Amino acid sequence: MQFATGIQTHTLPRGELLETIARTVGHASGHELDKDLDKTRRRVATRFASLTKNQGGSEDKSAKLGPLLSAIDAGEDAIVASVIADGSSGLDFSSSTSPDLARHLVALARRPDFPLGASTRDRHPEFAPTLLEALADAADPDQATRLLAGFFGRLATPSVYARAMADDRQVLRKLVGLFGASAFLGEALVYHPELMESVLFAKGPPTPERARREVEEEIAAATNPERLAAEDVDEEDAFVGALRKAKARIMMEVGLAELAGELPTRGATLVLSALADATLEHATRRALAEKGLSGGLSVVAMGKLGGCEIGYGSDLDIFFVYETKEDGNEERYVRAAQRVLRLVSTPHGDGPGYELDTRLRPSGSHGLLVVSLEAFARYHGLSEGGSPLDDERRSAKPDGEDWERQALVKARPCAGDRELGKRVLTIANKVAYGRGAPDPTRVHHLRMRMQKELAREGPTRFDVKLGHGGIVDVEFATQWLQMKYGGDPRVRTTDTETALGALEACGYLDAGVAVVLREGYAMLRKLEQALRVVHGTSASFIEEGAPGLAALARRMGFRDSSNGTAGRALVERHRAVTADVRAAYLGVLGVPKG
Known part of the structure; x- marks a missing residue:
């Protein structure tokens, strides 16, 4: 809001400026942003209230979870699935469509010292509700639950790790978040539990x-x-x-x-x-x-x-x-x-x-x-x-x-x-x-060949890197400008984001175009990273209706709303960003559309 208005404000504007801000943060309209903001505020308010024990929030939460925990203790998958489906627990597992979710939850209570086991719940009464909330909020709740159960199943002393999660909610959130977002890293942790030290003893983010x-x-x-x-x-x-x-x-x-x-x-x-x-x-x-x-x-x-x-x-x-x-x-x-x-x-x-x-x-x-x-x-x-x-x-x-x-x-x-x-x-x-920029028509011809022969997009299939308006559009536009103005050593850098900043600061790139390219690049790179962290491969495709799209969208911060699913919102956001990036790319090279 402050970037858009140029003033120090915390008040959401109305009219066209609201529509602009909404599109900037990934919403289709100002109305959609209003609804999502209201939903977020209510969720924050609920969680804030739950921190105050003397208001009974914790007791109410535990009471709601009683039937679900009883079903888990009984080891009956069908009963657990039924309790999840009727919504009486207050947990929203709707993003998980797997029938195996109940089985994985039961597995987390198979031993008394497992996270949902009887002795762990006795020692740490508030741990089970927090863990179940984290699992429900994971990008892929079923995957998070499955991998967490697999991880504890390979530990000689699971109580040590259950206690670490119960004592430090940040550890719990990081571990569940990892399992829910990345099968690649999650499975590595399951088969190499010693890597858990990275969670427990990391001294700040890696550098x-x-x-x-x-x-x-x-x-x-x-x-x-x-x-x-x-x-x-x-x-x-x-x-x-x-x-x-x-x-x-x-x-x-x-x-x-x-x-x-x-x-x-x-x-x-x-x-x-x-x-x-x-x-x-x-x-x-x-x-x-x-x-x-x-x-x-x-x-x-x-x-x-x-x-x-x-x-x-x-x-x-x-x-x-x-x-x-x-x-x-x-x-x-x-x-x-x-x-x-x-x-x-x-x-x-x-x-x-x-x-x-x-x-x-x-x-x-x-x-x-x-x-x-x-x-x-x-x-x-x-x-x-x-x-x-x-x-x-x-x-x-x-x-x-x-x-x-x-x-x-x-x-x-x-x-x-x-x-x-x-x-x-x-x-x-x-x-x-030293030889100036190449002919922009030849650069564009190569770019279109890459898109046609390597991206192979369709009406519902998109290549984040090589496709229309993808990462390579930003890189080609940036590199062409660097070659054109390379006589100025300030624009000589291998880093795309730094190059965009230098080109703008030196007056070689219009500020508005620089914003489109920079923000588009940031969003597309984040999406590419989210795709690759799932399986640890160089995958760069998203596809409407694909099984993993919902989890990917949640990983990117999208959630289901009255306007549609999280997956749909991600696809629409991708379409909007790539359309803007392609227009900026064509403008930089000065070549016609098509």
């Missing part, structure tokens, strides 16, 4: 610095010679296991913090990118040492990793550049790079590795995995120092394709030889920014 430090500490502990001798473990296996353990633990910490609202989407991608950087750095050091090499190899991040924007399940886009003073070392550098790929991606019992994508290397997917600095520069018509080559020394196909130049906007040395990385970046910047 990039902490992620890098934890990777280093995990490796140092795992490869300690005394430990290796005592446990009779292969040193390489211990090294790879340490990388996987660190990845699993840090990703769990990030997921918990993001799902609990303690870490914004941008903060999560920064930590996950720092984790990937640290993994590549340690793998590169080891690979070079194994091949008897000291430096001379730089790992260059591209795409999302280049912008420190990777999410859950993202591939790592990288290529390798080497420089050697000795003849015959080329093969050793190639083998070292291949070794890095294996160390980072090989499956291990302590968790999966990263999927690596080297298609953005110089000369495309058919080019060499590792190139020399001289070859990298020559391919783009430059010397190793970055000066233009004369015609006789240029490659047969100099300067690279437009898309290769655009890709280099995201180039960032992320591991290996730092000094070599700086020289690679100098060349990449001259290629990306």
Whole structure:
């Protein structure tokens, strides 16, 4: 409200300004916002009143839950389902359509020291109502209940964790929120309960610095010679296991913090990118040492990793550049790079590795995995120092394709030889920014090919990343402007959000268009993260009527209302945002619609 009005106010305006604010926060109309605001206020008021014990709120709540808890104690799934259905408990499990919900609730009381067990309820009388409320409010109540029951079923001393949840409601909310929003992270916690320490003992939200430090500490502990001798473990296996353990633990910490609202989407991608950087750095050091090499190899991040924007399940886009003073070392550098790929991606019992994508290397997917600095520069018509080559020394196909130049906007040395990385970046910047922006019609033609051939959208199926008005629209518009005005070093950055801010601040991008692109990018990236955290894959599709749409919408903050379902509201919001983003993208490039 204050941003829209420009004054310090807490009063909701009326008229057209209300309609604008409503659309900004994801509602179709001002009327819908009013209704949702009233519903939210009533819910907050109810919960606030429940904190005051002397008003009888707690007793009333326990009394309402009596029949449900009695049915759970009896172990009768059908009776539990009946009590849930008649609504007498005061809990709204309507977002769950699974007939197994009752069975999972019964499972949570199978032992007296389980969360809904008799002894736990005796020791912590208010825990059961709070837990049931949290489960009902989860993005996917059935999934949350199933995974929570599975987690406690694998614990030797469940009372310890039940007490931790009862004593700290934030722990309870974070754990239930994780189970309800992410099958990927939830199942990892079920099969590796030791990761629960991330919930109990985390010292604030994770940071990039902490992620890098934890990777280093995990490796140092795992490869300690005394430990290796005592446990009779292969040193390489211990090294790879340490990388996987660190990845699993840090990703769990990030997921918990993001799902609990303690870490914004941008903060999560920064930590996950720092984790990937640290993994590549340690793998590169080891690979070079194994091949008897000291430096001379730089790992260059591209795409999302280049912008420190990777999410859950993202591939790592990288290529390798080497420089050697000795003849015959080329093969050793190639083998070292291949070794890095294996160390980072090989499956291990302590968790999966990263999927690596080297298609953005110089000369495309058919080019060499590792190139020399001289070859990298020559391919783009430059010397190793970055000066233009004369015609006789240029490659047969100099300067690279437009898309290769655009890709280099995201180039960032992320591991290996730092000094070599700086020289690679100098060349990449001259290629990306020194020749101006490519023809916008060719850029748009490539964008439309991506949408048609890769997104494959339909009337009810949408690709958040590659589809109409998707994330790539924002990235293409931003990168094209960066290349156009790249003579100004202030706009040179691999981070899309930072680039938009710089372009606006420097006067190269209209403020209104910048708002559309920035807010659209933020919403679409949050949606992409929400999609990927569910299964830990690079999925980027939403589809009307799909089974998981309701849970996804709840994860994004939408709820069922008199105007329709949460899933419907999410789809409508996506349509509105992508329409605005596409219009802004076309305006930036100056190309006609279609």
